[in-house]
Amino acid sequence: MNYEISSFHLRPYLFKHRFYPFREYLKEHFPYKVHKIPLHAGFTCPNRDGRVAVGGCTYCINESFSPNVSGHSLPVREQIKRGKEFRRKRYGAEKFIAYFQSFTNTYADVDTLKSCYEEALSDRDVVGLSIGTRPDCIPDDVLGLIEGYTKKYHVWIEYGLQSIHDKTLSRINRGHDSRIFLDAIHRTKNTCINICVHVILGLPGETEGEMMETAEAVASLGIQGIKLHHLYVAKNTALAEEYFQGKVQTLDKDAYIKLAVSFLERIPSDVAVQRLVGDTQGNFLLSPVWNASKTEITDGITREFERRDTYQGLQCARSVSMIKHEISRSSKTVGEQEAEALRHHTINI
Numbered sequence: 001m002n003y004e005i006s007s008f009h010l011r012p013y014l015f016k017h018r019f020y021p022f023r024e025y026l027k028e029h030f031p032y033k034v035h036k037i038p039l040h041a042g043f044t045c046p047n048r049d050g051r052v053a054v055g056g057c058t059y060c061i062n063e064s065f066s067p068n069v070s071g072h073s074l075p076v077r078e079q080i081k082r083g084k085e086f087r088r089k090r091y092g093a094e095k096f097i098a099y100f101q102s103f104t105n106t107y108a109d110v111d112t113l114k115s116c117y118e119e120a121l122s123d124r125d126v127v128g129l130s131i132g133t134r135p136d137c138i139p140d141d142v143l144g145l146i147e148g149y150t151k152k153y154h155v156w157i158e159y160g161l162q163s164i165h166d167k168t169l170s171r172i173n174r175g176h177d178s179r180i181f182l183d184a185i186h187r188t189k190n191t192c193i194n195i196c197v198h199v200i201l202g203l204p205g206e207t208e209g210e211m212m213e214t215a216e217a218v219a220s221l222g223i224q225g226i227k228l229h230h231l232y233v234a235k236n237t238a239l240a241e242e243y244f245q246g247k248v249q250t251l252d253k254d255a256y257i258k259l260a261v262s263f264l265e266r267i268p269s270d271v272a273v274q275r276l277v278g279d280t281q282g283n284f285l286l287s288p289v290w291n292a293s294k295t296e297i298t299d300g301i302t303r304e305f306e307r308r309d310t311y312q313g314l315q316c317a318r319s320v321s322m323i324k325h326e327i328s329r330s331s332k333t334v335g336e337q338e339a340e341a342l343r344h345h346t347i348n349i
Helices: 012-016 022-029 076-091 110-121 140-151 166-171 178-189 208-219 238-244 253-265 294-308 317-330 336-341
Strands: 002-006 034-039 095-100 126-133 154-162 194-201 225-230 272-275 285-287 344-348
Touching (some): 034 076, 034 126, 076 095, 076 110, 095 110, 110 140, 126 140, 140 154, 140 178, 154 178, 154 225, 194 208, 208 253, 225 253, 253 294
Parallel strands (some): 034 095, 126 154, 154 194, 194 225, 225 272
16 A cells, blocks of 8 residues: 655655664754763673673674773763863764763662763763663663663663574674563663664674564664664674684675665664764774775665665554654644645655
8 A cells, every 4th residue: 555645744854864863863852962972981791701701792892993992991081071172173062972882881880880970970061871781781770870860861771782683692692682682671661761772784694584673673662772783893803713714704885785774664763873884993893894984884875765765664664653643643734735835755555
């Protein structure tokens, strides 16, 4: 069945980008320009220290994507100060979200975490808090601590999922299964905390169909944000050993762009896309070497959406339901002449 849907009823960013960029989300929620400041608070990971496993996830070396990890870590307050200066000068940022990025940022007792978070929040220009963690490291007392900040700040928890498939999680030495992830999501949804989920496309042994199953599982969760990463092989990782043994293949740029678009077609159009591609620092990268900037990858994703004449959420029942509701509501208020002037867009359901 075809529904004729006017461009008037779709959010403007879907026509400009074909997906929901996080910067558009921030514009909608703040009256000033907001940027995230990545932080390293000195935490480790239960998948490294032996509580869950040793060695970490096979692909992971934090130094490859988090510049704050290398060398001696500065106090959180100093990292905030330097981050503000850089982002003000380069991007014109006015306010900031303190993003605890490196390792597992709920992996400590409540008092330690409280001290750490509040050191960041003590800066008057910090208006939000984003905490990257694992779904097996979010006990209820820590969840309660974080929810307490939602009264004054814009708060996110970012959970690493990577894949919904337990065989893949085992293959990459993730140290938890999908059941633990779903439990963390369920408990977090009982709070006022925004949820962002991290997924990696191109994990060893996964088919395109399995990656789309992850997309469909994520789409059903009622989350607010998504981060997509491509699998890359970094030096000094277990994955690098597999790569040199010929056991792991990485995606070329065009293949990744097509997968990312197919994934986002299944994600509700009101879920903000906080990242579209992985990133590396320094000389850690072994494969794939695309010789393309993040902006070029993002532009390539938009072009692929345009080529398909699709957009984020097209294959998601939740998005279609939302759009149909908007049509029903706004058709009562839009006059005939105005409606006739609108450009029409076809959605296949």
